[in-house]
Amino acid sequence: MEAHRAFAAVGAEEHGGRVLGFYSLVLAPPELDLLFVADEVQGRGIGWLLEAHMQSEARAAGLDRLKVVSHPPAEDF
Numbered sequence: 001m002e003a004h005r006a007f008a009a010v011g012a013e014e015h016g017g018r019v020l021g022f023y024s025l026v027l028a029p030p031e032l033d034l035l036f037v038a039d040e041v042q043g044r045g046i047g048w049l050l051e052a053h054m055q056s057e058a059r060a061a062g063l064d065r066l067k068v069v070s071h072p073p074a075e076d077f
Contacts, residue, residue: 004033005057009046021046023054030058030066 008022021037032054037047058066 005061007050007053007057009037009050011041021050023050025054025057025061025066027061027063030063032066032068 005025005027006022007025009020011018011020019038020041021035023035024033025031026033035047035050035054037050
């Protein structure tokens with residue numbers, strides 16, 4: 001966990017306060033390891049918010065690039 005940073009998007013009370021999505025940022029080598037959004041909330045901007053947060057965290061860690069490996073069904077991402 002020292003080389004990884006993990007963050008979650010947690011829903012408000014109307015979503016039962018459950019995890020709606022998450023990502024893991026690996027610092028060395030710089031890589032977006034995981035980014036998932038629950039099926040039932042896809043298309044609502046959760047992934048966009050997680051990506052924006054990840055970019056901010058990467059910049060704060062001094063990274064100017066990172067590798068992103070995506071799953072073929074996530075091509076639009």
